Amino acid sequence: MPAAPQRPFNFAPGPATLPDSVLRQAAEEMLDWHGSGMGVMEMSHRGKEFVSILEQAVSTLRELLAVPPHFHILFMQGGGLGENAIVPMNLAGPQAGGLIDVVVTGSWSKKSLVEAQRYGDARAAASNEVDGRTSIPAAATWQLRDGAAYVHVCSNETIDGLEMATLPDLAALGCQSPLVADCSSHILSRQIDWSRVGVVFAGAQKNIGPAGLTLVFVREDLLGRALPICPSAFDYSVVAAHGSMYNTPPTYSIYIAGLVFEWVKAQGGVAEMDRRAAEKSALLYNYLDDCGGFYRNRVAKDARSRMNVPFFLTNETLNDAFLAGAREAGLLQLKGHKSVGGMRASLYNAMPLAGVQALVDYMKDFARRHG
Ligand SMILES: *Cc1c(COP(=O)(O)O)cnc(C)c1O
Numbered sequence: 001m002p003a004a005p006q007r008p009f010n011f012a013p014g015p016a017t018l019p020d021s022v023l024r025q026a027a028e029e030m031l032d033w034h035g036s037g038m039g040v041m042e043m044s045h046r047g048k049e050f051v052s053i054l055e056q057a058v059s060t061l062r063e064l065l066a067v068p069p070h071f072h073i074l075f076m077q078g079g080g081l082g083e084n085a086i087v088p089m090n091l092a093g094p095q096a097g098g099l100i101d102v103v104v105t106g107s108w109s110k111k112s113l114v115e116a117q118r119y120g121d122a123r124a125a126a127s128n129e130v131d132g133r134t135s136i137p138a139a140a141t142w143q144l145r146d147g148a149a150y151v152h153v154c155s156n157e158t159i160d161g162l163e164m165a166t167l168p169d170l171a172a173l174g175c176q177s178p179l180v181a182d183c184s185s186h187i188l189s190r191q192i193d194w195s196r197v198g199v200v201f202a203g204a205q206k207n208i209g210p211a212g213l214t215l216v217f218v219r220e221d222l223l224g225r226a227l228p229i230c231p232s233a234f235d236y237s238v239v240a241a242h243g244s245m246y247n248t249p250p251t252y253s254i255y256i257a258g259l260v261f262e263w264v265k266a267q268g269g270v271a272e273m274d275r276r277a278a279e280k281s282a283l284l285y286n287y288l289d290d291c292g293g294f295y296r297n298r299v300a301k302d303a304r305s306r307m308n309v310p311f312f313l314t315n316e317t318l319n320d321a322f323l324a325g326a327r328e329a330g331l332l333q334l335k336g337h338k339s340v341g342g343m344r345a346s347l348y349n350a351m352p353l354a355g356v357q358a359l360v361d362y363m364k365d366f367a368r369r370h371g
Contacts, residue, residue, distance in 0.1 A: 009355035012333035013158055013308060013346045014185065014206040022259045040255040045248050053251075054244065057258030064261060064270050067217060068194050074216040074236060075244040075254055080184045080203040082234075083214060084112045087152070087180055087199060088119035089230035090218075096149035096225055101125040101177070105136050105164075106157030107339060108182060113152075119227065120149060133160045135300040139168045148177040149225075150198065156186035156305055158206065159337045161297070161344065163305035167196045178222060186307045187215070188264055189349060190274045198222050204253060207307070207348045209260050213253035264349065273349045280347045280356045281306035287360045294367040312342035318370055319343075329362045331355075 010017040033040050036049050043050045058073050067073060078086060092098050100122035102113040116122035125144055126137035144151060155164040163186060170179050178198025187202040198219045205211035216236065223237040232238050233247050264273060285304060288297045288311055297304070297311045313319060322343070326334050336342040345359060 006330075008330035008332050009351065009358055010332045011345045011347070011351070011355075011359070013337070013344060014203070015211050016206055016346060016348050017350045018209065018256070018260065019263045019350045022256065022263050025259055026256060041252045043251065045245060045251050050251055050255075053255050053258055054249070057254055057261060058244075060258065060261040060265060061215070064188065064264055065192055065217075066194075070220045071194060071217045072220065072223070072236070072240040073244075074218065074239045075249050076214045076216050076234070076239060077212060077250055078234065079205075079211065079214055080108070080182060080201065081111065081115070083182070083201040083203075083216070084115035085119065086216075086230075086234045086236075087112075087150070087201070088116045088122070088227075089234065090226045090236045091178070091180070091199070091222060092116075092120040092149040093225040093227045097147050099123075099145050099148040100150060100152065101142075101144050101148045102152040103137070103142055103154075103168075104128065105154060105162055106133050106160035107337075108157055108159065108184070109152065109154040112154065112182065116152065125151065128162075132298070133157075133162070134298050134303070136162055136164060136303045139173055142168075142173070144170070144173065144175045144177070148175075150178045150180045151175065152180045152182070154182040154184075156183065156307055158185040158305075158308050158346075159310075159340060159344075161299050161305045161308045161310040162303045163307065165190075165302075167193055169196055171196075178219070185346075185348075186305070188270055188273055189277045189307060191270055192217075204257055206346075207350075209256040210250075210253040212250040213257055215257075260350075276349070276353065277306040277347070280351065280353055281309065283353070283356050283360060284309050284345060284347070287363065291363070291367060292371075294371055295363060307348060308344060308346050310336055310340055310342060310344045312336075315370070316342070318366075321370070322366055325366055326359075326362060329358070331359055331362055334359075 098120035100116045100120045104124045104127040125142040180199045184203045185206040188207050200217040202215045204213035218236045226235045295311050334343050336344040
């Protein structure tokens with residue numbers, strides 16, 4: 001077989017680029033998975049073939065993130081925004097008192113706050129809106145209420161480009177409430193400190209695979225607290241009791257996620273993804289800081305995301321020319337989110353260092369031609 005031509009580098013924020021080898025394997029197995037005579041999309045979710053795909057995906061994921069046995073791994077549907085409702089319905093039941101504290105660090109946690117207000121007494125424990133969403137308020141300043149059902153953080157703000165390097169230690173702040181972390185856009189790029197968290201959720205379409213699959217990690221003692229209105233298919237206890245098979249799971253998305261987990265493992269695991277994320281993001285941020293003002297990133301250095309790098313051309317009339325030239329250079333989907341403007345380069349696990357180097361080379365060339 002001739003070598004496949006190199007594809008353009010895709011900087012989309014999600015759905016996002018996937019490893020070439022995963023897509024090729026999926027293509028090869030499309031019509032016949034492992035001699036079964038069926039494609040994965042055509043299999044019964046209860047048959048031995050799909051059950052083996054699911055079990056393998058869960059066990060590889062558990063290994064990659066060193067998930068302790070007292071956490072359930074659930075494969076759900078509904079995306080990150082679905083979890084904004086599913087989390088309060090599961091954790092803010094009557095016995096939990098209904099207080100929900102949300103640390104607002106950007107667009108996604110703001111959405112989580114607004115949605116949680118439909119299910120409980122949800123308030124912002126802190127907000128970075130005052131500084132234009134450029135820094136993460138220090139944990140010591142968060143206004144946490146005694147007995148809150150949970151505290152919500154978004155540990156990587158995909159739109160604004162802010163990331164928590166570590167999850168907050170609520171116990172050290174004197175807070176006994178469980179922490180809920182929306183890790184949608186940086187899961188598998190760094191380890192998770194399971195001692196600090198009660199629930200982690202992540203939509204798959206950023207760092208894992210196709211949209212439609214949502215990963216939920218829930219600590220055993222948090223099951224059984226759901227509000228009576230919580231749909232059974234979204235009740236963590238029900239989903240856990242059925243091993244993510246209460247209803248038909250998103251089978252094809254789980255299969256692709258499983259291939260991505262194997263790919264991460266073969267590359268050297270989460271530790272290697274972490275190392276690469278540091279390397280790739282430093283390459284781009286160093287250029288942004290040293291370019292002499294043609295481009296800029298507004299986020300405080302200690303809050304900068306390694307996954308999503310928003311940047312602006314000082315002369316915004318050049319935006320369209322920048323994007324058109326980027327497309328010609330094989331650099332796709334760099335336009336910033338409409339609420340922020342400018343550009344955004346997402347550097348997920350499947351983005352190679354060569355892609356970031358190509359982007360920086362293009363940016364240098366563009367700045368030289370238009371500076
Ligand atoms: C993409 C994203 C979401 C939303 O996911 P949907 O699948 O569109 O509901 C939520 N939170 C974060 C941090 C995200 O990056």
